[in-house]
Amino acid sequence: MTTALATHVTALRAAGRLAEPGPFAETVLGHLALALPRAPLTVALADGLTLAYARPAVTGVGPAGTSGEDAALRVSGALPRVPYGATATVLVLAEGPGGPVLFPLDPARTTVVPGTNLAGEPRDTLHLHDYAVAADDVHPLSPAELAEAGLRAALARAALIAGAAERCVELTVRHTATRTQFGRPLSRFQAVKQEEARLIEESALVGAAVDAAARELSLVSVAAAKAQASASVAEIARIAHQLHGAIGFTELGDVRLATTRLWSWRDEDGDESSWAARLGREALAADDVWALLAV
């Protein structure tokens, strides 16, 4: 599983680098969790939904509604800003009445409010009104699987960020080597070199954190990778744009394809504050903070 994950993370970095359109990260993520048809998938980790048994058990032991005649569900609530939510099969992972579940969702049976992130990638909000899920479509998950899905989502997003960061480096190095001002390439100026070095360092830092989490998936490694990836976005995009000059600030330049994604992706699947806080809480609860980091 670890090596499969590492392979997927490598593929996701490439997708992030190429600004690949489509729910690539989400499809990869979905296929990791379950054997499902090879089709565009997207994953919604839902905490704003209410799930109830469609046919509550009358003879069930315990409080009413905690068991059903079968697994069929009725679901209401909203799934905010689902990547490609209007056009892909949505895999919903949620806390159900009898424990965590996964079910595929047909967007056609929801109310879709289309939206986009800053890069123009679809981020559609799906409203479910007493949405019926057939018993056969409900896949029970263990609490550990549900928690792991959250970590995988964050790691996938961090891998995309690492890819887009590499792209910023690539485009910036190419631009400063070819753009001539004052009769020589920009890269020949000491000040440009210094900024470029900071960009390369910051991007490498993100890549290393993502790789480590892919090798050893854990709350700590993913929290560190996503917190660092998201936190580095500001500096990476800043330097890439600065060294591109005005062209990068317009549709005439390609660097925006990476930077607008970076600005969006750092928020998606948990921003740096939320992951840093989780890491902090983990560190405060641990006996030995060094042992926590140096597993």
Next chain:
Amino acid sequence: MTATTDTLQLRREVRDFLAEERARGTVLGRPDSWLTGWDPQFSRRLAGRGWVGMALPPEYGGGGLGFAARVVVIEELLAAGAPVSAHWVADRQIGPSVLAHGTEEQKQRFLPAIAAGRCYFSIGMSEQEAGSDLANVRTRAERVPGGWRLTGTKKWTGGAHVNDYAIVLARTSEHEDRHQGLSQFIVDLRAPGVRTEPIRLISGEHTFNWFHLDGVEVPDGMLLGQEGDGWKQVTGELAFERSGPERYLSTFPLLVSLTRELRRGAATPDQQARLGALLARVFAVRQLSLGVADALDAGRPADVRAALVKDLGTRLEGDIVHEVRRILPVTADTGATPGSYPHHLAYALLHSPGYTLRGGANEILRGIITRGLEQQS
């Protein structure tokens, strides 16, 4: 600068005016409104209060006041996110430049119109091969009977599609030293041979243009200053272009928006501390910036200090965007309600690459700062 009763009174008047404008719905508290907030009606009402061309002499329709008084007005407008871009360039640099280098006829023609908030200018300096290396401009002006013929293409010309005139830097003769043989012309943007094409920002907004001059005939009377003095004049203009409060206040409206959001609930100690840290920094940069206005008023050289303020201030403009987003996380969204916090955040963010480029990239300014230090020692 020490606040005098005059400036306190002035500040109060501007605030009252802004309150009225807010009620009218013209002042939306948008970040970076001096780049994209183009509203000629607003410009005229502002001029009606005497707040455009304030530093111009009264005989040309100006207020006859110093830079310090102008700074008071500008600060208030920028912090409020008022739509000042129509008259911005004319007020900030064309007025002072025409006053310093223009003929009597040019002064009569342009200064009263500028001060009335009715005459809008673009800056036609940059070109494809002349960005930071401005002396590399390729646009040329050839002598023709009674004037000049201008040929070339300017790039990133803000507002050329809506303004009345552009100040164009062109080569009038060849020299070993590229800084010689440049001249400035006032070009009517509706003259035959002028053509503009939009270049969209990453936000999708249109403010930049390609500005083509295909053999545009410019009468002798529209040469600004002496032929061949263009470089000196442009450098002088840059001192005005670089020193103002727009070099640290562009994203202040976003801080205002954040503060409003935080007041709705109970801010955590961490949020309070982070907001306070930003405000302390704005305060400190403002003090430096006011020092530049004082120096300009006293006729002291201010270019090194202006460069320093611009580097510090424009980086702070960007830092505010990112730190505000950390203090109160929200998804930046250009599709959110105009005027809402996520909407302001989206535009402040999408404009952020520009803060440290316009008016000269910060690296060039650091060069000015280091050269200034060398000269001092």
